[in-house]
Amino acid sequence: MIRHLVAAVMALAVVTVTPAEATPGLIPATDREIVFTADGTTVYGTLHVPEHRAGERLRAALLLPGSGPTDRDGNPPAGSSPDTLAQLADALAGDGTVTLRFDKYGTGRTGLGAYQDRPEELDYPAFVRQAQAAYESLRDQPETNPHRLLIVGHSEGAMTGLLLGGTVRPRPAGLALLQPQAIRMLDLVALQLKDQVAEATRQGQFTPEQQRAVNAAIDAAVIALREHRPVETTGLPAAIAQLFESFQGPNARFVESDDAVYPPDAAAALRPGTRVLLTCGTNDVQVPCATTDALTTALRHARAGGPGRVVLPGVDHLMRDADHPDTLAPPVLDALRRLTRH
Template identity: 80%
Template sequence: MLRNLAAAVLTLAAVTVTVTPAEAIPRLVPAADREIVFTADGTTAYGTLHVPKHQAGQRLRAALLLPGSGPTDRDGNQPPASSPDTLAQLADALDGDGIATLRFDKYGTGRTGLGAYRSHPEQLDYPAFVRQARAAYESLRDQPETDPHALLVVGHSEGAMTALLLGSTVRPRPVGLALLQPQAIRLLDLVALQLKAQIAEATRQGQLTPEQQHTINAAVTAAVTSLREHRPADTTDLPPAIAQLFEAFQNLNARFVESDDAVYPPDTAAGLRPGTKVLLTCGTNDAQVPCVTTNALTTALRHAHTGGPGRVTLPAVDHLMHDANHPNTLAPPVRDALHRLTRH
């Protein structure tokens, strides 16, 4: 009898269940946006931090999102003329992989405005935008939800060139870069290539004669040379729209154009930490950044011993990362390419 009773007690002990207090169960924090404020060169900049749903106390991978050229705000828009929501859509795509994001209003846009450059905008140069992006990276690094050792930088167009510069200078170094439709050659070389492609198309359509095409191409080349030699560009032989463009590159914008054009992106790749994961995309329908312009940068990244996914060609995708079936949202190949980076 005693032996049977002891066996029963042992059996009961074997099935005893420990009850976990409710407060010990991790609390799920819903996804949310909040305004972020940081300072660069005496200017207060404003941005949006998007934090995906996560367990309380969890440190998340996080990405800084950098816009393309011109007055492009935190969402990737240039209101009222253009509102593709490029950066807002990138934040949404990265949320699906559990990655927090920070996007901000750069100089001349949104709540940030010109800030300290308001009274002397002609002194605003490209390095000022890089310093602002670096301050944004540091702000993202210091957020309580982010893992400072699992940071990414995602740049679109000119923002991709800025991402390359940050990748070799910030601390801690980012674990990965997404260079989306990047400015991969010098600014004025890219402008000349774009203009000559448009001139060739106008000639093909019979709007210009071959002789006119030759004259205009020569004038574009001469204008680029003049700007690089700090001389006024002669716009006499240029169509009005192209002449206005080169005039805009001078005077108020001269310092920015000169400092942006001074950067050759393939050279910056050498400063990246070996093993840094890099995604570089180019779209076959991208007239602004043709895939051929990314060849030298792709080679430089390989020589720097960066990791994959490397260059990914996006069929039928344009500069805003849309295709014919997705004119207002990120095309599926773009999302797939991003996932290839975040999966690493």
């Protein structure tokens, strides 16, 4: 069980944005900069409060990003800007839900914080504790109803949300596990790499014999990492060798601690009746639907409530489809409404 440290939480209203015209009798929607602390690091985030009546306590959702240096809006440090979390916040605001999204370690205003001079000590449990501190900050906001809290996580953030769902107080009323990391990290990496090698073989870049050799080298690399041995990369293509090399050295502690989590086991800690939405997209090559089978079964055994698993036709890992390459696909929004409008 991951050990959570108690984080001192403080919220500051720094920036307020209001629409040009407010509905009479209602407080207009606002964005507020939130500051809280986790393990000695000052963490920065955005609280969005939709239009509401004075004194009203609203349903609220903590938004958790996927893997890597992904900031509060769901964007990597360079390149594309999918705005995954920002668009989720907009969608949930339409249903009257307060949202909190924050810059996790290594991103945005937060940066590495207390780990600036010792990044090799930054492990996956630190990210879970940071998310717990964010949950507590959201719980304590004057506009939120602590008995109507949700956790909405994407990819690795969904696994983090699942871990929080069985440990935080008060327990969340619901979880949205969107395209979740539902098996061990290195098993998922191996699956992704083998799919890429299979596609390269279909295109004639590898012979079947070479494909089998590369797959065996991938399996050997995973075993070596789990046994804390140096990875032999001689039989691997350069890009795959570079990936496994990046899993060693300063990143070894994070990889080991992330890979130690088997999400189906975490489902057992959920409070029976917790509403859970689990989505998978048929065009998601990073987290294929089949990888969520064991977690779906574990949620059923834990007596989690619906909607349960929802398969999203034509939707990819960033929750887009061919007709909506820059926005969340309608099936994603429909699935979220099945959770929030219960």
